[in-house]
Amino acid sequence: MKIMDILATDAVILNLGAREKRDVLADMSQALAKVEPQIEAERLLEVLLEREALQSTGIGEGVAIPHGKMVGLDRLVASFARNPDGVDFDAIDGQPTHHFFLLVVPEHSGGQYLKALARISRFFRDAAFRQKLVEADSVDDVIRAIEQEDAKL
Amino acid sequence: MDQKRYVIMGAGEVGRHLARALSVEGHAVTLIDSNPAKRQIVEEQLDVGFVLGNGSHVPTLEASEVGACDLFVAVSGSDEANLVASLLAKKVGASRTVVRVATSEYITKYGSTYEKTFRADLLLSTQLLTTTRILNNVLGYNTIDIEYLAGGALQVRRTTVEAGSILHERRLADVDLPKDCLVLAFLSSGRLQVPTGNDRAQPGDDALVLGTTEAIDELERRVSGHSLDLGLVVIAGGGSTAHAVAQGLEGHTKRLKIIESDRTRAELLAAEFPNYEIIHGDATDMSALAAEGVGKAETFIALTGHDETNLMACLLAQELGARRMTALVRKSETSSLWHKIALLDVVSPRSLAAERIRSYIDSNYESHIISFENASAQFIQRRVYEHSPAAGGRLADIEIPQGLIVAAILRNGKAIIPRGDDKLQVGDAVVLFVDRSEAGTASLLFPGVDEE
Numbered sequence: 001m002k003i004m005d006i007l008a009t010d011a012v013i014l015n016l017g018a019r020e021k022r023d024v025l026a027d028m029s030q031a032l033a034k035v036e037p038q039i040e041a042e043r044l045l046e047v048l049l050e051r052e053a054l055q056s057t058g059i060g061e062g063v064a065i066p067h068g069k070m071v072g073l074d075r076l077v078a079s080f081a082r083n084p085d086g087v088d089f090d091a092i093d094g095q096p097t098h099h100f101f102l103l104v105v106p107e108h109s110g111g112q113y114l115k116a117l118a119r120i121s122r123f124f125r126d127a128a129f130r131q132k133l134v135e136a137d138s139v140d141d142v143i144r145a146i147e148q149e150d151a152k153l
Numbered sequence: 154m155d156q157k158r159y160v161i162m163g164a165g166e167v168g169r170h171l172a173r174a175l176s177v178e179g180h181a182v183t184l185i186d187s188n189p190a191k192r193q194i195v196e197e198q199l200d201v202g203f204v205l206g207n208g209s210h211v212p213t214l215e216a217s218e219v220g221a222c223d224l225f226v227a228v229s230g231s232d233e234a235n236l237v238a239s240l241l242a243k244k245v246g247a248s249r250t251v252v253r254v255a256t257s258e259y260i261t262k263y264g265s266t267y268e269k270t271f272r273a274d275l276l277l278s279t280q281l282l283t284t285t286r287i288l289n290n291v292l293g294y295n296t297i298d299i300e301y302l303a304g305g306a307l308q309v310r311r312t313t314v315e316a317g318s319i320l321h322e323r324r325l326a327d328v329d330l331p332k333d334c335l336v337l338a339f340l341s342s343g344r345l346q347v348p349t350g351n352d353r354a355q356p357g358d359d360a361l362v363l364g365t366t367e368a369i370d371e372l373e374r375r376v377s378g379h380s381l382d383l384g385l386v387v388i389a390g391g392g393s394t395a396h397a398v399a400q401g402l403e404g405h406t407k408r409l410k411i412i413e414s415d416r417t418r419a420e421l422l423a424a425e426f427p428n429y430e431i432i433h434g435d436a437t438d439m440s441a442l443a444a445e446g447v448g449k450a451e452t453f454i455a456l457t458g459h460d461e462t463n464l465m466a467c468l469l470a471q472e473l474g475a476r477r478m479t480a481l482v483r484k485s486e487t488s489s490l491w492h493k494i495a496l497l498d499v500v501s502p503r504s505l506a507a508e509r510i511r512s513y514i515d516s517n518y519e520s521h522i523i524s525f526e527n528a529s530a531q532f533i534q535r536r537v538y539e540h541s542p543a544a545g546g547r548l549a550d551i552e553i554p555q556g557l558i559v560a561a562i563l564r565n566g567k568a569i570i571p572r573g574d575d576k577l578q579v580g581d582a583v584v585l586f587v588d589r590s591e592a593g594t595a596s597l598l599f600p601g602v603d604e605e
Contacts, residue, residue, distance in 0.1 A: 057597060110546065111550025121594040122594070
């Protein structure tokens, strides 16, 4: 599975203004709902918050991977947002979070869900990949960085 | 060589032995002991610092500069004081701690609970080390370490792979593993490798195996090629170590006799081991040993509370014709002498503890892979919730990252070693084996708090 196959490039946000965890998720949900008719922003926000309540998806090193399942969706959808200032996302290492990679999947997606999560998690473990996202000046730069990782694995 | 700083609580045999070895190599060592008489012994015999005081009090730890040490070792005579000292040492800044406890019960059921609560990087039990060594001798195993998980339902055994072992001769995919056990990793010079089916161990590597005690015993039998029947085994002494050894031998021999001098104790053992023959008698009485057929014993193990009794009993057993003798000798200074006099295995609990701590230090703290803090890989136990991404997933789909293994599922009070087709259900608890690099992925797929 390639991450580029599921990334909604029109929903990518390079300068996310939100400063609170909830607002980050709300802004990303709205951006995704605008380009994906199957997604309703408020319902997606609920799903993401339910999952965050279990444990933050902030996996450290400035990265969070919010995710959840949605009834009525027929395929996996992802989006990316960046906040250069960093947001307190209750990350496991206690550090501010800069990179947000959102994944939403159909209710019955089986192994695809876990494969996608594990794959994204692996991308972000690479410090060089994170640096490329920090330095990206355009959505095209982000796409290029992801395409390069997709080609590696 | 870098000079390291070690602080050792307890100037008993283990503490002094370690302090001597480490200071001779040029490291800075401080011993802590509350007994003023120990100060003189230490100052006369060793070139190390000494702090008089109770190691489970913060002022003593601060006076010993525990906050600046590379390793804090708690090996005093009190299990409780050692555990508390570990926690306090971490609070005042120690980077790593080792805790020695006497009894094995701290480890066999609640090991990870004690390790986490008292923040010990390595928790070891002299009794467990002793039992393990004796069982290795008797069964031909190469066990180095045993850790217990899920309240004792599962164990992780670290065992050395020898040339000729099936774990070396075959690819892992071709090894006929018993049900309910799993090879988690190979350790090669302290480096952990999670194997694929195509990998095999090299001689001298260690294998980390998880499973039920019975399944791992079965695997060790297949690996060692030893026969099932050990012949007659006679144990002199019926204390707690003998009890643990007898338990470990269950299923390996049908003929086991225990000679115990205390009648009440003998009756207790008889009630607990109905298949074994428990004899009330004196293990240093030659005619009594002869009458019990010790001359025909394949294995004679002397585990009474007295070194002299153990050695005497072994000499008599040897004279009668027993094949292999093992003696428990608590005073480690004399154990080498005894080894010279008679052809016997001498097991010294204190030497075993000192050796184990030494190998932990020498491997740059990697030899204890399963520890809670600072480890390169660890076990965590998580619950599967409705909103966990892994809920309802097939294991074959989850094991994408190589450093993340669902080692066991705890369901309805039973531990299951899963296969790829097993599905995770909401309400299951899972035991995960997680490489440090995959800790984030583990938290993504299995969100929630660590469970015991």
